[in-house]
Amino acid sequence: MSLSNPLRQVLGAGPARSGVHHWWVQRLTALALVPLSIWFAVSILALPGFDHVTVTAWMGQAWTALLLVLFVLIAAWHSKLGLQVIVEDYVHAAGAKTLLLVLSAFIHVLAAAAAVFAVLKVACGGGA
Amino acid sequence: MPSRPLSPHLSVYKFKYTLTTSILNRFTGVILSVGFLVLCYWLMAVAQGAAAQQRAQHLFSGAPMKLVYLALIFAFAYHLLAGIRHLVWDTGRGLERSQSRASAWLIVVTSLALTLAIAWALWGRTP
Numbered sequence: 001m002s003l004s005n006p007l008r009q010v011l012g013a014g015p016a017r018s019g020v021h022h023w024w025v026q027r028l029t030a031l032a033l034v035p036l037s038i039w040f041a042v043s044i045l046a047l048p049g050f051d052h053v054t055v056t057a058w059m060g061q062a063w064t065a066l067l068l069v070l071f072v073l074i075a076a077w078h079s080k081l082g083l084q085v086i087v088e089d090y091v092h093a094a095g096a097k098t099l100l101l102v103l104s105a106f107i108h109v110l111a112a113a114a115a116v117f118a119v120l121k122v123a124c125g126g127g128a
Numbered sequence: 129m130p131s132r133p134l135s136p137h138l139s140v141y142k143f144k145y146t147l148t149t150s151i152l153n154r155f156t157g158v159i160l161s162v163g164f165l166v167l168c169y170w171l172m173a174v175a176q177g178a179a180a181q182q183r184a185q186h187l188f189s190g191a192p193m194k195l196v197y198l199a200l201i202f203a204f205a206y207h208l209l210a211g212i213r214h215l216v217w218d219t220g221r222g223l224e225r226s227q228s229r230a231s232a233w234l235i236v237v238t239s240l241a242l243t244l245a246i247a248w249a250l251w252g253r254t255p
Contacts, residue, residue, distance in 0.1 A: 027218060030211050037208060045249055050185060052178035059174065072168065079161040086154060111168040118168075118175035 022081060029078035036071045056122050065123035069116050076112035080105060149232045153210040156203035163200045194251065201246050205239035 043064070047054060058064055083104050091097045141147050166188065173184035213231050216222050222231055 027215065030215060034208065034212060034215075037204070041204065041246075045246065052174070052181050055174050055181070059171075068171075072164075072171075075164055079157075079164055082154075082157045083161055086158065107165070111165050115168040115171045118171040121175040 022084075026078065026081045029074050029081070032070075032074050033078055036067065036074060039067055040071050059119055059122040060125070062123070065119050068119045072115040072119070073112055076108045076115075080108040083108075145229060145232045149210060149235065152206060153214075156207040156210070159199060159203040160207055163203070197250075198243065198247060202239060202243040205242040205246070206235065209235040209239050209242075 087100045173180045
C-alpha cells in the first residue's frame with residue numbers, strides 16, 4: 001500500500017523504492033576503492049618515470065592490468081553515483097537536471113569503457 | 129512543480145565544521161571525477177602509442193599544472209580519509225559530538241600532511 005496519492009505516483013514524485021540500493025552500492029564501491037585507490041596512488045608514485053616504455057611495461061603486468069581495470073570500473077561507478085546525488089541536490093530545474101544526469105551517465109560509461117579497452121590493449125600486446 | 133523552498137540551503141547555513149567537512153567531501157569528489165576523466169584520457173593515449181602519450185602528457189605539464197595536481201592530490205587524500213570516516217560512521221561508531229569533531233580535525237590535518245608528503249615525493253627530490 002502506498003501513502004502517496006495516485007497522481008503523485010504517476011508523476012513519479014516520491015519514493016521509488018530504490019533509495020537504499022543507491023546508498024548501498026555507493027558504500028560498496030567506496031569500500032572497494034579504499035584499497036584499490038591506495039594501490040593505484042602508490043604504484044603510480046613508485047613508477048621511475050612516465051615515458052611510454054615504462055608505463056606500458058607497468059600496464060602490461062597481469063596484476064597491474066587486472067587491478068587497473070577493477071579500479072577504473074569501480075571508480076566510474078562510484079563517481080557516477082556521487083555526481084548523481086549532487087545534481088539531484090543542487091539542480092532544481094527539471095529539464096537541466098535530466099539533461100545533466102543523462103550526460104553524466106553517458107560520459108562515465110564512455111570513460112570507463114575507454115579506460116578498460118586501453119588497459120586491455122596494452123596488456124594483451126595489441127601493439128602500439 | 130510548485131516552487132517551495134528546497135533543501136539543501138547552502139547559502140543560509142551557519143558555517144560549522146560539520147558543514148565544512150561535508151561540503152569538502154562533495155567538492156573533492158567532483159574534482160576527483162574530473163581527474164578520473166583525465167586518467168581515462170591518459171590511458172587511451174598510452175594505448176594509442178608513444179607519440180599520442182607524449183602529446184597528452186605535454187598537454188598536462190608545465191608549472192601552472194602543478195597547482196592542479198596539488199589540488200588533485202589533496203582531493204584524493206581528503207576524499208579517501210573522509211570516505212573512511214563515513215564508513216566508520218555507517219557502523220554506528222564515532223557519532224558522538226566530541227568524536228566527530230576530533231575526526232573532522234584528524235582528516236583535515238592528515239590530508240594536508242599527506243598532500244605535502246606526496247608533493248615532496250613527486251617534486252621535492254628532483255632538482
